[in-house]
Amino acid sequence: MEEKQTNYVLMVKDLRVSYAQEEGGLFHPKKDLDVLKGVSFSIREGEVLGLVGESGCGKSTLSKALLGLIPKYEGVIVQKSLHPQMIFQDPYSSLNPVKKVGWILEEPLRLNTELNKQQRREKVLEMLKKVGLDEKQADRYPRQLSGGQRQRVCIAESLMLSPRLLIADEPVSALDVTIQAQVISLLRSIQKEMGLAILFISHDMRVVYQLSQRVMIMKDGEIVESGDVDDVYFHPEHPYTKRLLEAAGIESPGEEPARPVS
Template identity: 55%
Template sequence: MSEQELVLSVRHVTSGYRDRGLFRRGPYQEVLRDVTFDVRHGEILGLVGESGTGKSTLARTILGIVKPDQGQVIHYTKRPQMIFQDPYSALNPAYSVEWTLEEPLRVYGKYDAPERKRRVREMLDRVGLPEECLAAKPAELSGGQRQRVSIAAALIQRPRFLIADEPVSALDVTIQAQILDLLRTLRRELDLSYLFISHDLNVVYQLCDRVLVMKEGRIVEQGTVDDIFDHPKDDYTRQLLAAAE
């Protein structure tokens, strides 16, 4: 596959840590082990596995927050942005929605004030929020509205690739469906790619094109949604699917 068809390549990434004792460091604890996969242009790639299996560490490694001990992460487009599980903790409670969305544009100094405000209003409209929300602070918004603001904040600098870490797990079922529809619409309108991290296999089945299955820091299986859900090859994948029934 050519580089033009990819937004990200992860190649043989291994990562871990050592506990720090008072007088010496503990043994090496491996978190990611020889992880290799690609994210293709325009796709939604799901990442599933039990809690503590290394999914969030992989996300932080892709973002550059964690440096791998071995292997490499190759970005073919602008660095990805993150949509978090809990939008309330991801948004600064002291500032308005307008400030939250405008601040990254101000920091990087790309646009004058009128253009910043135009882009903020355009993005607010894209995520389905009225202009009245601009003056609101996070505590004054519903959970679904906060997640829409979080998505707008991730998109305000026009990335082509987003990492969504359990973005609907804190929402009720009705709001979940609305946010999933929004993510689909944004992919189509803005030509986005996603790495979608979730423990909810039903959500992954609805949204994703391909799936990675992670166990104890390793990718044990990957394939299309139909391959993984209808013809799983690994025992661990079968266990996850059985538990979700």
């Protein structure tokens, strides 16, 4: 039996994105480069869907299309989240370096709500606490924070408008292994507490396994395999999926990557 449409926070059908190539010539006319080639999937409310693929496969183009940053595309994107938010790979470059953390976190509230200054400040401090940061961090600049702290600020910023959908594009790849584990644990905790849907994009098979219930494997702009994370990881069907798993050292059910304890 199919699930009701209301169970989905995002539905994508036959999404296609092409870029015009700059190079051409008399004997080599310009030709559009197909980046996404008929991508279809959905994310249920409160679900974490992993998206795995090598660099250049189209993962970031997909995330930009979902956020409305690519106006020209073919296909259908249906979102039920009023303010879908993004968590970027590099927390430092995504934060305004000349503004303090408190200002950065208040900005979405200033632009999108009618909360007064005191109410905005209270929400900022509340969100800092939720992501494991001290209130005093509100009066610091991004450069005064560690990489892990900056990524927590980015997570807090993405949550200020209480979105139903987060798109996390390689959110831990710029962090060391210990901090990666802490941020993944934080995302899992917040996801459960707030009932968020997350599209978790990564090239790291082990990181995706720790966080996701379902997973999609992308190659050359196409989804070549998808399903329950355990089914895909330990009973893969596509040769490309098998190569990714072997490269990650995940070759049999006896070698499951450890999931964090809930």
